[in-house]
Amino acid sequence: MARAKFEEPDIKELEYPITIDNFYSSQDIVKRVENLLKSGKLGQTLLISGPPSVGKTTLAYIISAALECEKPDPFACNKCLSCKKIKKNIFPDLRYITLKEGEMGKMRTQIVIEQVREDILKVAELPPYEGRKLIFIVEPSEALNASCQNALLKILEEPPDYVQFVLIAKEVSRLLPTVRSRCQELSLKELTFEETYKIARKLNFGKDAEIAAQVSRGRVGLLLNDGWKDYLALSEILQKIVVFGKNIEYFGEVNSKIDELVTLYKEKENIVLDETLYLIKEFIRAKDGFQSNNNIKMEFLNSVSKEHLYRIEQRTIEATEMLNRNVGIKLIYNYIFLGE
Numbered sequence: 170m171a172r173a174k175f176e177e178p179d180i181k182e183l184e185y186p187i188t189i190d191n192f193y194s195s196q197d198i199v200k201r202v203e204n205l206l207k208s209g210k211l212g213q214t215l216l217i218s219g220p221p222s223v224g225k226t227t228l229a230y231i232i233s234a235a236l237e238c239e240k241p242d243p244f245a246c247n248k249c250l251s252c253k254k255i256k257k258n259i260f261p262d263l264r265y266i267t268l269k270e271g272e273m274g275k276m277r278t279q280i281v282i283e284q285v286r287e288d289i290l291k292v293a294e295l296p297p298y299e300g301r302k303l304i305f306i307v308e309p310s311e312a313l314n315a316s317c318q319n320a321l322l323k324i325l326e327e328p329p330d331y332v333q334f335v336l337i338a339k340e341v342s343r344l345l346p347t348v349r350s351r352c353q354e355l356s357l358k359e360l361t362f363e364e365t366y367k368i369a370r371k372l373n374f375g376k377d378a379e380i381a382a383q384v385s386r387g388r389v390g391l392l393l394n395d396g397w398k399d400y401l402a403l404s405e406i407l408q409k410i411v412v413f414g415k416n417i418e419y420f421g422e423v424n425s426k427i428d429e430l431v432t433l434y435k436e437k438e439n440i441v442l443d444e445t446l447y448l449i450k451e452f453i454r455a456k457d458g459f460q461s462n463n464n465i466k467m468e469f470l471n472s473v474s475k476e477h478l479y480r481i482e483q484r485t486i487e488a489t490e491m492l493n494r495n496v497g498i499k500l501i502y503n504y505i506f507l508g509e
């Protein structure tokens with residue numbers, strides 16, 4: 170009756186910290202989770218929600234480690250065997266369910282029903298191997314389509330006492346109300362500029378602290394992996410595309426900029442579209458005379474009309490839908506910036 174062993178030849182170490190002192194995002198949430206852990210009132214079905222790069226996955230692993238640690242206080246000790254295995258990503262009772270590659274090696278946009286049946290429901294029939302809990306982190310949980318969510322309703326409602334769910338969602342509105350109502354929700358938000366700046370200082374950003382805090386817009390994840398630098402690069406590339414895109418003589422240059430963009434955000438197409446939309450809105454605001462912190466060069470933007478920016482904004486909104494229909498990102502960017 171033993172469950173198939175969780176063994177893969179090249180498992181990478183976990184890229185998330187499991188100790189609470191490495192969690193820089195909302196300290197209110199830290200306090201709340203601490204209280205829930207101490208009082209034993211942590212729900213068996215958690216939903217961690219919030220915008221990109223605010224620490225949702227990190228928090229999911231911190232909570233998971235706290236639940237599996239041999240000497241939690243109430244967070245993980247980082248020293249015991251369970252903690253070590255979690256960090257090495259070989260703890261058998263911690264399962265990360267996410268998007269898989271489909272046919273032709275392309276990433277799927279949905280978590281499919283086979284994954285729900287095989288990787289969750291079937292696994293949950295047996296108690297944990299060595300942990301106190303059998304934990305399923307599901308991300309992005311909004312990638313569960315309606316039939317997947319329905320298939321999970323029963324176990325989310327009454328999970329076996331050894332099962333813990335941690336659903337992660339950027340867009341909770343895409344979860345069925347019946348699913349959401351079964352969850353204890355921990356909602357993460359962007360930090361204020363002051364909070365972000367303080368963290369940047371603490372992380373020894375030196376003279377970059379201010380600009381990094383500004384472009385991060387309260388999303389701590391962007392401070393941690395040089396994401397803010399990508400973001401500045403994105404802002405610059407977009408401005409060039411926006412300005413030159415309407416000019417047929419710059420077609421070659423625009424296309425190479427689009428290539429740059431696709432490379433910069435390989436495998437993160439949905440993020441780059443979100444950021445594109447945000448920046449386009451910022452460009453529009455800048456034209457309206459609002460000050461912006463996103464390295465916007467007015468000498469660039471002065472040469473495009475607001476109507477042109479509005480059209481790009483509209484097409485970027487439509488682009489998310491195209492991405493869901495598996496249209497390639499390069500084609501999408503061509504549509505956004507070069508379409509008429």
Ligand SMILES: [Zn+2]
Binds near residue numbers: 238246
């Ligand atoms: Zn431990």
